[in-house]
Amino acid sequence: MDPAVKYTLIKKEKHTGARLGLLETPHGTFETPMFMPVGTEATVKNMSPEDLEKIGASIILSNTYHLWLRPGEDIVKEAGGLHKFMNWNKGILTDSGGFQVFSLAKTRDITEAGVHFRNHLNGRREFLSPEKAIQIENDLGPDIMMSLDECPPFFESYDYIKDSVERTSRWAERGLRAHRNPDWQALFGIVQGAGFEDLRKQSAQDLVSMDFPGYSIGGLSVGESKEEMNHVLDFTAPFLPENKPRYLMGVGSADSLIDGVIRGIDMFDCVLPTRIARNGTCMTTKGRLVVKNAKYARDFRPLDENCDCYVCRNYSRAYIRHLINANELFGTHLTSYHNLYFLLKLMADVRQSIRDDNLLEFREHVFEEYGFNKK
Numbered sequence: 001m002d003p004a005v006k007y008t009l010i011k012k013e014k015h016t017g018a019r020l021g022l023l024e025t026p027h028g029t030f031e032t033p034m035f036m037p038v039g040t041e042a043t044v045k046n047m048s049p050e051d052l053e054k055i056g057a058s059i060i061l062s063n064t065y066h067l068w069l070r071p072g073e074d075i076v077k078e079a080g081g082l083h084k085f086m087n088w089n090k091g092i093l094t095d096s097g098g099f100q101v102f103s104l105a106k107t108r109d110i111t112e113a114g115v116h117f118r119n120h121l122n123g124r125r126e127f128l129s130p131e132k133a134i135q136i137e138n139d140l141g142p143d144i145m146m147s148l149d150e151c152p153p154f155f156e157s158y159d160y161i162k163d164s165v166e167r168t169s170r171w172a173e174r175g176l177r178a179h180r181n182p183d184w185q186a187l188f189g190i191v192q193g194a195g196f197e198d199l200r201k202q203s204a205q206d207l208v209s210m211d212f213p214g215y216s217i218g219g220l221s222v223g224e225s226k227e228e229m230n231h232v233l234d235f236t237a238p239f240l241p242e243n244k245p246r247y248l249m250g251v252g253s254a255d256s257l258i259d260g261v262i263r264g265i266d267m268f269d270c271v272l273p274t275r276i277a278r279n280g281t282c283m284t285t286k287g288r289l290v291v292k293n294a295k296y297a298r299d300f301r302p303l304d305e306n307c308d309c310y311v312c313r314n315y316s317r318a319y320i321r322h323l324i325n326a327n328e329l330f331g332t333h334l335t336s337y338h339n340l341y342f343l344l345k346l347m348a349d350v351r352q353s354i355r356d357d358n359l360l361e362f363r364e365h366v367f368e369e370y371g372f373n374k375k
């Protein structure tokens, strides 16, 4: 049986753990490393599929937890699945809902069977099991789907994390058994273990023994420092097979993307670019720019003078500031468009620097210019 996704390692960067790869999916073949825009409610907020295509998005995310509760996976299934429902013909990846339960639900209770919680929309008691998550994702129809996992607090005790890792491995096994469409939907296992090297190793070995088509590294970008995240990646990525894709969940600032690529990560997602865009904060090659700020009232330059995106070629800071202050939706469309273009362009530059074996020089340029070196 052909795997639903096939990863091909094209080239290793000479001085780091970075890899240039190709990810073949039922909805196209895409280059890695890649950034994946997040579309929680079956839309990347303020962006049309045509605009996403224009800026080079390849795989976008949607969310099991949200779509299960609203409109219901049955409606998406009746529509012919997520691609049809949202008119997106490239890659779609869904998270399993575990993280959203822990971050959104008011109360939750984790048992061996699954997680009990209160629906954040209507307060009703709900239950999500590994099997239920897989059934929802099978019905939503993404190209890549996640096992149900527990994303524990990073600073929990060793014993708590050990129990959590072992349960997440048992849940992954149950998810694999419940998966109905392994030949056109790739189920990824999610490695946990917080900051403990032996537990990350145990988690990775458990999942690799189940032979998933790809692996996510979870439990990070949850409040630990960037140094701690990078240290965990230093010892976790090598536990994963070279010929499978590695997806670091919830990571999306320019510095963290580059540092993740250097440590062998191929796929990233983060709500950051569209979330900060909604309050008028823009990512630029000179650092962050809060376009609502009064100092831009008569600034007729583009958001970023080094950016060649549609927004930077046609609109000024003064105009975008006015729209954001007037709560005009077109304003947040322009800031979202630019921020997503910025990260997708950054990843295109990262892929080029892997081809040219100068990723560390590119990192230095970004950290210096974009202001990450400021202490």
Ligand SMILES: CNc1nc2c(CCNCc3ccccc3)c3nc(N)[nH]c(=O)c3cc2[nH]1
Pocket: 038, 039, 040, 061, 062, 063, 094, 095, 096, 097, 098, 099, 146, 149, 150, 151, 190, 217, 218, 219, 220, 221, 222, 249, 250, 251, 269, 270, 271
């Ligand atoms: C922000 N930091 C962070 N995010 C994490 C996520 C969610 C990743 N984003 C998925 C998403 C999909 C659609 C809409 C919105 C978000 C995780 N997901 C799982 N399953 N497990 C994790 O350990 C885990 C850890 C994370 N850390």
